[in-house]
Amino acid sequence: xxxxxxAQCRTTLASGRIATVIATRRPRSGRADIKCSAAGEPKLADxxxxxxxxxxxxxxRIDSRDQVVISIDPAPNLDERDWELxxxxxxxxxxxxxxxxxEVHANGWSGQWQLGRIDGHDTRTAGAILGGPGALTHLGGxxxxxxxxxxxxxxxxxxxxxxxxxxxTLAWVDVSVYPLAVPGxxxxxxxxxxxAQLPVQLAVRQALLASxxxxxxxxxxxxTVVRFxxxxxxxxxxELALVMADRIAxxxxxxxxxxxxxxxxxxxxxxxxVDAVEGCAPKCALIAREALVGDRILLxxxxxxDLPDGFKExxxxxxASVACIERIGII
Amino acid sequence: MRGLFxxxxxxxxxxxxxxxxxxxxxxxxxxxxGAVVPAGxxxxxxxxxxxxxxAAQGERLALLEHESAFCFHPGPYxxxxxxxxxxxxxxxxxxxxxxxxxxxxxxxRFDLFLASEAEAAVTLSAIGAAIESTLQRELAQGNLELAxxxxxxxxxxxxxxxxxxxYTRFGLTVDDCVPVDLGDTVxxxxxxxxxxxxxxxxxxxxxxxxxxxxxxxxxxxxxxxxLFLELPGVTxxxxxxxxxxxxxxxxxxxxxLQRLDQVALSVATMPALTLAAPGQSLPTAQVQARxxxxxxxxxxxxxxxxxxxxxxxxxxxxxxxxxxxxxxxHCAGRRRSAPEGGDA
Numbered sequence: 001x002x003x004x005x006x007a008q009c010r011t012t013l014a015s016g017r018i019a020t021v022i023a024t025r026r027p028r029s030g031r032a033d034i035k036c037s038a039a040g041e042p043k044l045a046d047x048x049x050x051x052x053x054x055x056x057x058x059x060x061r062i063d064s065r066d067q068v069v070i071s072i073d074p075a076p077n078l079d080e081r082d083w084e085l086x087x088x089x090x091x092x093x094x095x096x097x098x099x100x101x102x103e104v105h106a107n108g109w110s111g112q113w114q115l116g117r118i119d120g121h122d123t124r125t126a127g128a129i130l131g132g133p134g135a136l137t138h139l140g141g142x143x144x145x146x147x148x149x150x151x152x153x154x155x156x157x158x159x160x161x162x163x164x165x166x167x168x169t170l171a172w173v174d175v176s177v178y179p180l181a182v183p184g185x186x187x188x189x190x191x192x193x194x195x196a197q198l199p200v201q202l203a204v205r206q207a208l209l210a211s212x213x214x215x216x217x218x219x220x221x222x223x224t225v226v227r228f229x230x231x232x233x234x235x236x237x238x239e240l241a242l243v244m245a246d247r248i249a250x251x252x253x254x255x256x257x258x259x260x261x262x263x264x265x266x267x268x269x270x271x272x273x274v275d276a277v278e279g280c281a282p283k284c285a286l287i288a289r290e291a292l293v294g295d296r297i298l299l300x301x302x303x304x305x306d307l308p309d310g311f312k313e314x315x316x317x318x319x320a321s322v323a324c325i326e327r328i329g330i331i
Numbered sequence: 332m333r334g335l336f337x338x339x340x341x342x343x344x345x346x347x348x349x350x351x352x353x354x355x356x357x358x359x360x361x362x363x364x365g366a367v368v369p370a371g372x373x374x375x376x377x378x379x380x381x382x383x384x385x386a387a388q389g390e391r392l393a394l395l396e397h398e399s400a401f402c403f404h405p406g407p408y409x410x411x412x413x414x415x416x417x418x419x420x421x422x423x424x425x426x427x428x429x430x431x432x433x434x435x436x437x438x439x440r441f442d443l444f445l446a447s448e449a450e451a452a453v454t455l456s457a458i459g460a461a462i463e464s465t466l467q468r469e470l471a472q473g474n475l476e477l478a479x480x481x482x483x484x485x486x487x488x489x490x491x492x493x494x495x496x497x498y499t500r501f502g503l504t505v506d507d508c509v510p511v512d513l514g515d516t517v518x519x520x521x522x523x524x525x526x527x528x529x530x531x532x533x534x535x536x537x538x539x540x541x542x543x544x545x546x547x548x549x550x551x552x553x554x555x556x557x558l559f560l561e562l563p564g565v566t567x568x569x570x571x572x573x574x575x576x577x578x579x580x581x582x583x584x585x586x587x588l589q590r591l592d593q594v595a596l597s598v599a600t601m602p603a604l605t606l607a608a609p610g611q612s613l614p615t616a617q618v619q620a621r622x623x624x625x626x627x628x629x630x631x632x633x634x635x636x637x638x639x640x641x642x643x644x645x646x647x648x649x650x651x652x653x654x655x656x657x658x659x660x661h662c663a664g665r666r667r668s669a670p671e672g673g674d675a
Contacts, residue, residue, distance in 0.1 A: 148416045253479050321476065323482050
């Protein structure tokens with residue numbers, strides 16, 4: 001396990017000030033599993049401990065060796081709850097349960113932490129992780145996993161956006177599926193793409209339609225909403241990420257431990273085929289920079305010979321895995 | 332030889348077991364004394380200490396005092412399991428059997444499984460659920476990898492890990508395992524629709540909440556029985572495992588074995604669930620806390636078995652340390668007669 005000894009997460013208070021949540025780890029030696037402190041507010045500390053304990057119920061790995069000490073400074077008012085997500089994330093980061101790329105700023109509150117759900121947020125800060133509808137609705141969503149208790153299945157996959165040098169980023173595509181009350185009808189009518197340009201909308205519809213045709217059991221069952229993290233981009237290399245997110249949301253694909261990062265397009269999604277796209281070298285460099293523990297990286301088969309030296313080894317050393325595929329589907 | 336020639340008529344208190352389910356819907360059934368092991372089956376007789384012996388088909392089961400007996404059919408069996416709770420339409424079709432006894436080990440793992448975990452019967456659906464939850468936990472912890480678009484090499488690695496896991500944990504031998512489309516039997520869209528109308532808590536699969544108010548005494552008894560019988564098995568497997576040579580490894584393994592022995596001793600001398608001291612009963616809340624610790628300790632025991640299954644390929648010193656620490660923590664919690672200390 002590669003967990004840090006301390007982790008920090010920022011959160012915005014109702015007063016507009018930025019508070020810092022710091023979590024540290026030390027040997028347990030018979031003490032409580034979580035100890036919290038907030039300047040002069042024992043009630044707030046109790047609430048912090050309760051939140052962190054409840055959120056741990058959704059974790060697969062139990063470790064009783066460490067005590068995690070969580071503090072928040074400056075202390076929020078007793079009636080505020082927007083700091084809860086920051087406490088939960090700091091508690092996960094310090095134990096290596098979640099790895100963040102860079103600084104984390106989070107706001108969100110929940111009445112059902114034991115299910116990993118997040119109900120809402122009060123303040124908005126640019127670049128922050130926000131909880132609640134329209135943003136992060138449950139903790140598994142940090143890795144793009146569907147919530148296995150909600151009535152809407154939604155999954156997220158990431159794809160590298162190559163914009164020439166320093167503006168390269170990982171962008172995400174999010175697919176939510178709702179069951180149709182009356183099955184059947186024209187599949188394209190049931191696919192909505194939010195905030196995207198017309199060519200992207202068309203490409204999304206065609207890719208989903210063809211890949212669901214390949215799937216065999218997907219047509220006429222779902223109402224689909226597709227969202228992109230970044231509305232403006234060009235190219236079709238997002239298609240593989242879109243198709244994988246769709247398959248995971250519909251419960252017909254193995255679920256990776258971390259995120260899916262995929263780049264690839266296809267001229268024949270109805271046959272499940274994956275074709276090469278442009279920009280192998282810069283995209284691989286970006287992926288190698290951004291990949292985290294447990295991520296699954298999917299690239300076209302045609303790239304296998306062009307991969308930079310040591311790319312696969314570097315990814316494996318991170319704890320992620322990479323596969324060059326020529327078809328989607330199980331094995 | 333006492334009791335060998337005693338007749339045991341099939342009275343209502345001692346009914347003749349219906350063995351027709353064996354080999355189809357049940358792997359094993361409890362047998363009463365004097366019953367004959369059915370054709371094609373194997374009898375397993377065990378005493379309170381978990382020592383087992385086998386009886387061949389057609390043999391009459393002569394039981395001594397404090398002994399009980401099971402019959403199992405070696406199979407083959409096949410089930411569909413769901414490796415991910417959030418992918419209900421995708422399953423694995425598993426064909427397994429209980430193999431011929433391995434002559435190199437003093438006790439077959441399946442015999443130990445029967446002695447420590449079986450109740451009246453081991454049904455196919457019950458063992459399917461146990462296999463499913465074991466596999467889901469291993470996948471969630473990253474001990475087995477089954478990623479989207481699995482390549483053939485990755486699939487073979489997964490298969491090897493799964494075979495070893497099921498043999499080490501349950502004593503089952505996997506014949507075949509292939510991914511299947513469960514779309515014929517499972518409709519994810521209908522499951523989602525049902526969740527709209529139901530309270531969410533009731534339908535969440537794979538959820539690890541504090542257990543619903545089950546019978547604390549019964550759950551505690553099962554958990555302690557498992558710990559008492561299986562901890563020596565785990566310790567023995569760890570002692571015999573071939574780890575890479577080296578002084579550091581030796582020291583770490585020795586420390587782990589000593590701690591496991593301490594835990595086994597603690598389990599063997601565990602106080603009664605409801606008593607704080609002789610003649611002095613505990614408050615109900617503390618009884619519940621003790622039972623919860625016992626259940627958690629049994630969960631840590633499950634993880635210890637899967638760690639033993641992974642010992643061959645690499646040494647997981649940190650993971651072993653974590654699992655033994657969890658066992659120690661929960662066994663100490665099971666002994667405690669006052670609520671856990673505050674925020675020290």
